[in-house]
Amino acid sequence: MRADIAVLPGDGIGPEVTAAAVAVLQAVAHRFRHAFDFAPHDIGGIAIDRHGDPLPPSTLAACRRADAVLLGAVGGPQWSDPNARVRPEQGLLALRKGLGLYANLRPVRPHPATLGAAPIKAHLLSGVDLVVVRELTGGIYFGEKTRSADGASDLCSYSVAEIERVVRRACVLARLRRGHVTSVDKANVLETSRLWREVAARIARDEFPDVTLEHQLVDSMAMHLLSKPRAYDVIVTENMFGDILTDEASMLAGSMGLLPSASLGDGRSGAPTHCPIDSACAAERPAMDGRAGVSASRESDARDGRRQTTMGLYEPIHGSAPDIAGRGIANPVGAILSGALLLRHSLGLEAEAACVEQAVAATLEAGVFSADLAPNGRAAGTGEVADAVIERITAISRVPE
Amino acid sequence: MRADIAVLPGDGIGPEVTAAAVAVLQAVAHRFRHAFDFAPHDIGGIAIDRHGDPLPPSTLAACRRADAVLLGAVGGPQWSDPNARVRPEQGLLALRKGLGLYANLRPVRPHPATLGAAPIKAHLLSGVDLVVVRELTGGIYFGEKTRSADGASDLCSYSVAEIERVVRRACVLARLRRGHVTSVDKANVLETSRLWREVAARIARDEFPDVTLEHQLVDSMAMHLLSKPRAYDVIVTENMFGDILTDEASMLAGSMGLLPSASLGDGRSGAPTHCPIDSACAAERPAMDGRAGVSASRESDARDGRRQTTMGLYEPIHGSAPDIAGRGIANPVGAILSGALLLRHSLGLEAEAACVEQAVAATLEAGVFSADLAPNGRAAGTGEVADAVIERITAISRVPE
Ligand SMILES: CC(C)[C@H](C(=O)O)[C@@H](O)C(=O)O
Ligand SMILES: CC(C)[C@H](C(=O)O)[C@@H](O)C(=O)O
Numbered sequence: 001m002r003a004d005i006a007v008l009p010g011d012g013i014g015p016e017v018t019a020a021a022v023a024v025l026q027a028v029a030h031r032f033r034h035a036f037d038f039a040p041h042d043i044g045g046i047a048i049d050r051h052g053d054p055l056p057p058s059t060l061a062a063c064r065r066a067d068a069v070l071l072g073a074v075g076g077p078q079w080s081d082p083n084a085r086v087r088p089e090q091g092l093l094a095l096r097k098g099l100g101l102y103a104n105l106r107p108v109r110p111h112p113a114t115l116g117a118a119p120i121k122a123h124l125l126s127g128v129d130l131v132v133v134r135e136l137t138g139g140i141y142f143g144e145k146t147r148s149a150d151g152a153s154d155l156c157s158y159s160v161a162e163i164e165r166v167v168r169r170a171c172v173l174a175r176l177r178r179g180h181v182t183s184v185d186k187a188n189v190l191e192t193s194r195l196w197r198e199v200a201a202r203i204a205r206d207e208f209p210d211v212t213l214e215h216q217l218v219d220s221m222a223m224h225l226l227s228k229p230r231a232y233d234v235i236v237t238e239n240m241f242g243d244i245l246t247d248e249a250s251m252l253a254g255s256m257g258l259l260p261s262a263s264l265g266d267g268r269s270g271a272p273t274h275c276p277i278d279s280a281c282a283a284e285r286p287a288m289d290g291r292a293g294v295s296a297s298r299e300s301d302a303r304d305g306r307r308q309t310t311m312g313l314y315e316p317i318h319g320s321a322p323d324i325a326g327r328g329i330a331n332p333v334g335a336i337l338s339g340a341l342l343l344r345h346s347l348g349l350e351a352e353a354a355c356v357e358q359a360v361a362a363t364l365e366a367g368v369f370s371a372d373l374a375p376n377g378r379a380a381g382t383g384e385v386a387d388a389v390i391e392r393i394t395a396i397s398r399v400p401e
Numbered sequence: 402m403r404a405d406i407a408v409l410p411g412d413g414i415g416p417e418v419t420a421a422a423v424a425v426l427q428a429v430a431h432r433f434r435h436a437f438d439f440a441p442h443d444i445g446g447i448a449i450d451r452h453g454d455p456l457p458p459s460t461l462a463a464c465r466r467a468d469a470v471l472l473g474a475v476g477g478p479q480w481s482d483p484n485a486r487v488r489p490e491q492g493l494l495a496l497r498k499g500l501g502l503y504a505n506l507r508p509v510r511p512h513p514a515t516l517g518a519a520p521i522k523a524h525l526l527s528g529v530d531l532v533v534v535r536e537l538t539g540g541i542y543f544g545e546k547t548r549s550a551d552g553a554s555d556l557c558s559y560s561v562a563e564i565e566r567v568v569r570r571a572c573v574l575a576r577l578r579r580g581h582v583t584s585v586d587k588a589n590v591l592e593t594s595r596l597w598r599e600v601a602a603r604i605a606r607d608e609f610p611d612v613t614l615e616h617q618l619v620d621s622m623a624m625h626l627l628s629k630p631r632a633y634d635v636i637v638t639e640n641m642f643g644d645i646l647t648d649e650a651s652m653l654a655g656s657m658g659l660l661p662s663a664s665l666g667d668g669r670s671g672a673p674t675h676c677p678i679d680s681a682c683a684a685e686r687p688a689m690d691g692r693a694g695v696s697a698s699r700e701s702d703a704r705d706g707r708r709q710t711t712m713g714l715y716e717p718i719h720g721s722a723p724d725i726a727g728r729g730i731a732n733p734v735g736a737i738l739s740g741a742l743l744l745r746h747s748l749g750l751e752a753e754a755a756c757v758e759q760a761v762a763a764t765l766e767a768g769v770f771s772a773d774l775a776p777n778g779r780a781a782g783t784g785e786v787a788d789a790v791i792e793r794i795t796a797i798s799r800v801p802e
Binding site for chain 2: 150151156160189191222226247
């Protein structure tokens, strides 16, 4: 297939890890006979420097036209003056919002080879395989903010519709997995959380009788994520809680540098349509709200010989790590695995996605670790890790479904 | 000395663990020749059942009159109908607010004997000794809440004065410890956090040049708390972040059942006066804002032959654990150590506090564990653990200062 991928390297180690991910995707294209086009665009601090805007209109427009977006990271000390009019993070938030990407999937599946680097005891980690579905375009991130001489405020608000769509997404994902959803809130204190709990319970009961739903308070979740991580399958929560819990969950994997993410919406129209968790879903399951299952995808693509694609934004969950930027030592695995999620969720290329994941696993198994995973041993550079993955992609002859 | 202690057992395992803590405090009174009076009052679910109010006015009034308050836990499934007009947690929140207890201290110092129960690798935990100072009467917990057919909202707001006083508290505490404060916020997204960061930086720079202050984003804190817990001394943060981070931090100790907390204000008047972190502080340091250092304390006590006391609320950080309530198996250590904090912070009885802490340490060292710490071994009941602590309090002949 042909696909246009917008690449937003951003700041700090962003350019290094996206370069590694692009190299891997190019190897995939070569091996599986696809044609991927990669077009770079500015976002974050570098976009402030070049355009005076952390999300220049040209970048947003290019992302809207693309089949998928691959992003590095944004931010850095030179742009973090609290009194600055614009901040790099605003670019990322505006992009998520502008593309309607309300569901942020953060899978955590610790690899046996990297358990040594995790602060959590290894016996708790074997078999851990969870995905956090974080609501990404609502909550306190996007509510009205005020500032006066005496104080400041941030409004956290959620509409019923915002909760419904992300909970649906989590339930659909759970169906493709082990069928269990844990909805996280603070319903004993927050009104938004009481609404969240009600809506989650109703959606699960009325639309997903085959999925089991459990409610958990966010404080207790922060604890159980560590004490019994195997108990979780899909965890769905609001924006701020998801931000905190996914960074915490990254410690199950050994290094935050290993973890990818996918941010998904309902496709190009912005209207809720079908389950876009992955292409298998639309084919195997009835559309969950009774509407047609394909209108969100790029129908014109079908006409010009492409497969249908679903817009998504793919980024490692780590930040811009300014302290190690430019030294070629950043862990590219989170970015590379984000590329795998891009293949799966936006392009519907499951075999290709699995191939990348397998190659990464084989690379880790071979002990090719970046400095975050091998603090005292011989560490591989960003490029070496990418090369090792590419070598294995090229070598893997039969790709299991 | 004589002291009146209001006891609020609350719900679930609350009555069991407070009974254990009271027994221990009685042993302390006997051994050190004090006269403590314990008066029980209703709060939470049981107060709803008996008075139709999770914080009956009589309970609040009794707490205001007392020298200190010892609380168990509130809440349970029978009171958690989301549509209920009143909820047990409201009683606790109203009590914290009503007594002006804006600084919640949650010390975490893993004991060598319980590291086996922690999900964190033991080598990361030796030497960990941190205190989270959580802002307790502001933020999204107490902001305006709205609900409509379409959605809901919670307002998070902070005044400059609210941030100043809790940051001061954290800095004073740090002076008595290793002199390092980590202020946690989400300044790259929230306006309240940007204000928090500014105010924290100013207070530290202008008033505590001897304390080092570091800022950390809450998501990254959730990670570093696990990967390098030894790096932290005092962590200060807003209400919601503190709620999540302290439950997470409890996993460093092995079981949430081990952890105590102290909630402190500025004393009886409610006006900010002196540093009440502990009695040593007022004696050793100049009052931080230049005002007199004692007006917050109960001056009348001096006249009737008592030492001065400072109001505080002491509670284990665990919840009401309805699943194990009434079975005599709950871990009373968090409640007992809360009693030690009461002796230290409200009554100024440092030697007595240290004695309790020493007795608890010796009990754990002897392998007397409740079921949460000894899931497969022979577990001691709530009363047995308390008895073991009391035995050691009685036996300890010389109490180190
Ligand atoms: C950079 C920041 C705005 C962002 C967020 O809080 O969403 C980051 O922490 C993340 O998790 O992607
Ligand atoms: C019971 C609940 C309201 C409370 C809180 O969130 O403050 C509890 O979780 C705590 O940490 O003391």
